[in-house]
Amino acid sequence: MAKSDAAAGEKQKVTLKKFFKNNFGFLFILPWLIGFCIFKLYPFASSLYYSFTDYNLFKGVSKFGLFNYESVFHTAKIMKSFSVTFRYAFITVPLKLVFSLFIAYILNFKIRGVNFFRTAYYIPSILGGSVAIAVLWKAVFRDEGLLNTALGFIGIQGPSWLSDPHYALYVICLLRVWQFGSAMIIFLAALKGVPMDLYEAAALDGAGKWRQFFSVTVPLITPVIFYNLVTQLVQAFQEFNGAYIITQGGPRNSTTLISLLIYNSAFKSYNMGAASAMAWVLFVILMAMTGIAFASQKHWVYYSDEDGK
Amino acid sequence: MKAKKLLAIGMTLLMTTGMAGCGNAAAGGSAAATAQSDTTTAAGASVSADAASTAAPAAEAKEENPIITTTGGDLNMSWWGGDSRHEATMKALDAYKAKSGVTVSYSYGAWSGWEDSMAAMFSTNTAPDVNQINWNWIYQYDAAGDKFVDLNTVADTLDLTQFDQKYLDMCTKDGKLAAVPISMTGRIFYWDKTTFDKAGISTPTSLAELEAAGKTFKEKLGDDYYPLAIGEYDRMILMVTYLESKYGKNWVEEGKLQYDEKQVQEGLEFIQKLETEHVIPSLATIAGDGADSIDKNDKWINGKYAGIYEWDSAASKYKSSLAEGNEFVVGDEFKDMGKYQGGFTKVSMAFAISTTCKDPEKAAALLQYLLNDDEGTTILATERGIPVSKAAYANLEKQNLLDPDVAEANKKVMDYNSFQIDPTFEASELKSTDGVYYDVFGGLSYGDYDSATAAQTLIDGVNTVLSAN
Numbered sequence: 200m201a202k203s204d205a206a207a208g209e210k211q212k213v214t215l216k217k218f219f220k221n222n223f224g225f226l227f228i229l230p231w232l233i234g235f236c237i238f239k240l241y242p243f244a245s246s247l248y249y250s251f252t253d254y255n256l257f258k259g260v261s262k263f264g265l266f267n268y269e270s271v272f273h274t275a276k277i278m279k280s281f282s283v284t285f286r287y288a289f290i291t292v293p294l295k296l297v298f299s300l301f302i303a304y305i306l307n308f309k310i311r312g313v314n315f316f317r318t319a320y321y322i323p324s325i326l327g328g329s330v331a332i333a334v335l336w337k338a339v340f341r342d343e344g345l346l347n348t349a350l351g352f353i354g355i356q357g358p359s360w361l362s363d364p365h366y367a368l369y370v371i372c373l374l375r376v377w378q379f380g381s382a383m384i385i386f387l388a389a390l391k392g393v394p395m396d397l398y399e400a401a402a403l404d405g406a407g408k409w410r411q412f413f414s415v416t417v418p419l420i421t422p423v424i425f426y427n428l429v430t431q432l433v434q435a436f437q438e439f440n441g442a443y444i445i446t447q448g449g450p451r452n453s454t455t456l457i458s459l460l461i462y463n464s465a466f467k468s469y470n471m472g473a474a475s476a477m478a479w480v481l482f483v484i485l486m487a488m489t490g491i492a493f494a495s496q497k498h499w500v501y502y503s504d505e506d507g508k
Numbered sequence: 509m510k511a512k513k514l515l516a517i518g519m520t521l522l523m524t525t526g527m528a529g530c531g532n533a534a535a536g537g538s539a540a541a542t543a544q545s546d547t548t549t550a551a552g553a554s555v556s557a558d559a560a561s562t563a564a565p566a567a568e569a570k571e572e573n574p575i576i577t578t579t580g581g582d583l584n585m586s587w588w589g590g591d592s593r594h595e596a597t598m599k600a601l602d603a604y605k606a607k608s609g610v611t612v613s614y615s616y617g618a619w620s621g622w623e624d625s626m627a628a629m630f631s632t633n634t635a636p637d638v639n640q641i642n643w644n645w646i647y648q649y650d651a652a653g654d655k656f657v658d659l660n661t662v663a664d665t666l667d668l669t670q671f672d673q674k675y676l677d678m679c680t681k682d683g684k685l686a687a688v689p690i691s692m693t694g695r696i697f698y699w700d701k702t703t704f705d706k707a708g709i710s711t712p713t714s715l716a717e718l719e720a721a722g723k724t725f726k727e728k729l730g731d732d733y734y735p736l737a738i739g740e741y742d743r744m745i746l747m748v749t750y751l752e753s754k755y756g757k758n759w760v761e762e763g764k765l766q767y768d769e770k771q772v773q774e775g776l777e778f779i780q781k782l783e784t785e786h787v788i789p790s791l792a793t794i795a796g797d798g799a800d801s802i803d804k805n806d807k808w809i810n811g812k813y814a815g816i817y818e819w820d821s822a823a824s825k826y827k828s829s830l831a832e833g834n835e836f837v838v839g840d841e842f843k844d845m846g847k848y849q850g851g852f853t854k855v856s857m858a859f860a861i862s863t864t865c866k867d868p869e870k871a872a873a874l875l876q877y878l879l880n881d882d883e884g885t886t887i888l889a890t891e892r893g894i895p896v897s898k899a900a901y902a903n904l905e906k907q908n909l910l911d912p913d914v915a916e917a918n919k920k921v922m923d924y925n926s927f928q929i930d931p932t933f934e935a936s937e938l939k940s941t942d943g944v945y946y947d948v949f950g951g952l953s954y955g956d957y958d959s960a961t962a963a964q965t966l967i968d969g970v971n972t973v974l975s976a977n
Contacts, residue, residue: 256631257649341798343806362795364954447941450795451954455942463942466624469631 250475257469267476277477279452280460281484287368287456288435291375295431296424299379303386304412317387324380332374333444337361340370361446364453371441371454382427389423390416421500429492436485457481575625581613583871587640588622590825593891600887604877610870612638623936630655630862637865638874640892643855646679646686647931647977650860656686657861662872670880670897678855687858688875691893693819694853694921695745697839698826703733703814711837712815714844722787725814734789736782737802737813740949741939746817747775752927753842753850760930763977765970773963780952780959789813791953803829815839820917821856821893827913838917841924851925856893894918935973944969 225232250267252260271277306317326332339345340360347357360366393416401411417424439458442448448455448463457477465474576594587597594616601612615636617625623642629635630649641656650656659666668676671689679687699711704721707728712718712735721735738746748759751774757766767775782788799805807813809831816826827836841851859879861871877884885900889909895901904910938944948966951957957965 256627257651337798342793342796344798359792359796361798362792449941449946449950450792451950451956460942463940466627467936467940467942469627469936 246475246478249472250479252472253470254472254475255469256471260472267473268480270473271476271480276452276455277457277460280455280457281480283368283453283455284436284438284457284481287372287375287438288432290369290372291435291438292428292431294372294376295379295382296427298376299382299427300386300424302379303383303390304416306383306387307390317384320383321380324378327378327440330444336370336374336445362450364451367446367450367454371438371445371456374441374445375435375438382431385423385427386420389420393419418501419503422502425492425496425500429489432488432492433485436481436488575615575617577615578613581611583610583638583865583867583874584613584615584636585638585640585874586615586626586636588617588619589640589891590618596888596891600878600884603883603887604874607877607883608873610874612874633862633864635862635864637862637867637871639860639862640690641687641858641860642934643678643687643689643858644931644934646681646858646860648935650681650686651977653682653684653686655860655863656684657863657865657868657871659685659688659861659872662861662868665869665872666876667880667899670899672896672898675855675896679858687860688879689855689858689896690879691821691856691895691918692853692922693821693856693893693918694851694925695742695749695817696820696841696917696921697736698816698818698823698917699837699839700808700811700814700830701835701837702833703729703811704735706811707733707814711839713840713842715842716844718815718842719782719785719787722782722785726786731786732807732812734786734813734815736788736815736817737794737805737808738788738817739794739802740791740946742817743779743949744945747779748852748929749850750778750845751775751850752852753846753848755846756848758852758927758929759933760970760974763930763974765967765974769960769963769967772966773959776948776952776959776962776966779949783953791950802826810834819856820921821914823913823917824911836913838913838920841920849924849926851921852927852929853921853925854929890914930974932970932973932977935977937973938969944973 249260251263251265253262253266254260302320306313306320310316337344341347342359342362344360346360350357358366360370397415397419398411401415406414437458438456439462442454442456442459443462446454448459458481461474461477461481464470464477585601587593589597597616598614601614605611626635626639626641626645627649630645633655635655646656659668666688668685668688675689675692676685679685679689697712701711704711707721707724709717709721709724712721718735725733725735751757751767751771752759755767755771759766783790794802794805797805797807802808802813802816802818803826805813808816808826809829811831811834818826823836823838830836841849843849859875861868861875865871878888879885879895879897880899882899882903885895885897885903886907886909889904890911894910894915895904932938936943940946944966948957948962948969951965952959952962
């Protein structure tokens with residue numbers, strides 16, 4: 200009996216040792232894991248709970264239900280904000296992808312001072328949506344700003360970019376497209392990975408530069424295009440800075456992106472419940488968009504390790 | 509392959525949630541960045557001149573300068589404002605340390621975004637011991653009476669007899685003195701006399717003269733010139749002033765809106781008429797100027813907008829923003845709007861002690877120094893407006909430290925305006941850029957609402973806030 204106990208004890212010791220050996224790596228990521236749980240997972244879960252309540256920062260919770268979700272779909276202001284966000288995403292994402300790929304393609308050529316240009320084109324991404332950029336943007340787009348002054352020189356009377364609800368969103372969109380640096384760098388890395396012999400073969404077959412680009416370059420970098428598409432889509436739906444610092448959502452809510460509305464609801468009206476519900480609807484939309492992107496990839500994304508599938 | 513796809517989807521999910529965090533961080537960061545600004549004053553401007561310019565929050569939206577926080581004092585304190593107020597307050601805290609041995613750490617920034625961060629601190633009971641507060645915060649954040657100390661309990665240390673009872677009553681809720689008022693304020697007109705001279709007319713002293721000035725400006729100076737420029741919240745206050753002048757009732761009394769739809773519609777049409785008759789520019793025109801506030805608007809600076817309707821405490825700020833050579837004058841309250849003395853006064857700002865403060869007596873002693881002591885009030889001068897503390901006022905008057913423009917504006921407002929506002933008037937659901945006032949006056953100005961729809965929207969919005977409080 201004592202012998203079998205000792206054996207069992209030994210076995211348990213070995214199992215524990217094995218467990219620690221196998222999971223020793225978790226120790227290294229523990230700081231991140233703790234941070235993730237406290238600053239991401241907990242707020243994430245609690246926001247789901249609050250989305251079913253009328254939680255007000257100063258009045259607490261008094262009722263539970265689906266009312267916040269009902270109001271998301273029945274409040275004209277919220278629906279308009281979602282509509283503005285969709286427009287924003289569908290304008291900025293394609294434009295940013297095309298523009299960053301175009302610039303990356305040019306910067307992939309062996310031209311003098313290319314490192315300077317690469318740095319210069321990346322600067323807008325570093326500047327981001329800061330107060331200084333807001334000042335710059337207003338100076339460019341105000342009624343008597345640089346753009347309208349320039350248009351005036353060629354006899355065109357520019358519109359009121361900042362105060363006309365039909366144009367204000369484009370000003371915000373342009374700020375995002377202007378910050379194309381990170382997408383450009385990723386494209387540049389992908390372009391460098393395209394084998395030169397494929398271009399040589401295509402040239403031998405008589406393909407010109409455009410044909411080479413569309414028949415060789417683009418198919419080979421589709422995984423990176425896909426990656427940029429997903430990340431840009433996620434970022435576009437969560438955009439906040441541009442609308443907050445330049446237009447504050449105006450004029451007439453024409454630039455009230457959903458993130459800004461969530462912020463206003465949470466920190467100006469203190470209505471955390473409604474803000475949480477809007478955030479969760481946004482999350483579901485984001486997941487759906489990402490899911491669609493993933494589902495679509497089998498039709499257009501080429502992975503070289505999958506026999507072309 | 510399936511595992512790879514699952515991993516990819518899993519990573520995307522993680523990334524999406526992670527980026528949600530980034531998004532929020534960016535939001536907060538940006539909010540802070542914008543909140544953190546204050547371009548207030550020309551360097552070298554006198555303390556008292558700048559001072560009052562930032563006395564009222566509405567007059568100082570979207571200024572730029574970082575939130576500064578220090579730690580480790582015996583007490584901590586928070587305030588918002590412009591550079592000169594920051595400097596004077598820090599100087600006063602240093603002097604207080606020398607006098608009492610009490611070290612005060614602090615946190616300060618500009619108004620824009622300040623309320624958001626203070627709201628978060630009050631809701632999580634992490635606010636500093638002593639706070640400069642906006643009057644409506646007593647009702648907004650201390651609705652349950654658990655955020656601010658009853659200052660009657662520290663009256664042995666803080667001399668409340670220096671304050672008129674009527675002012676203390678304004679900061680009293682359910683028998684508890686939640687804060688001590690620093691200054692009182694109200695709205696008044698300010699004019700750029702130089703532009704009026706150019707148009708060949710004198711600055712308006714009545715509504716009739718102002719309305720006539722619109723036409724004169726258009727004819728003599730051109731379409732870009734307006735005798736008055738007012739934003740959404742200014743329009744709301746002017747409308748209420750008009751209605752009070754005409755009907756002699758407070759906007760809200762005992763939790764009820766005192767005006768019916770027809771009267772509100774009349775008020776909105778009054779404002780809209782000013783716009784159609786070229787007295788004020790449309791909100792689209794002002795937004796198209798691309799300026800954060802009127803004092804930073806080229807058209808005000810250079811005289812194309814020749815008047816504003818602002819807090820009495822904002823006189824110096826608007827005066828100092830005018831181009832050199834343009835003469836700034838404090839206007840008069842219009843007596844021809846109606847038979848009553850329309851316009852309200854309110855507590856501009858107050859000091860409150862948080863209930864989380866470990867030593868309220870020590871905090872009260874600090875307030876006594878800042879509000880009533882000769883040395884403290886001399887250093888702070890009119891940084892927070894014309895003080896209502898009798899001791900402070902007497903000291904500043906004796907030392908000739910009262911800014912003449914602010915003092916003149918304050919006297920005119922206090923002598924004439926005879927109405928009070930309900931604290932919910934400044935509720936963020938109504939007053940913020942996302943609020944009802946912006947929606948109503950924006951809708952009217954942009955032509956999205958007719959006056960009847962706008963009136964109904966305003967009444968519904970006000971009643972919603974009133975019923976929630």
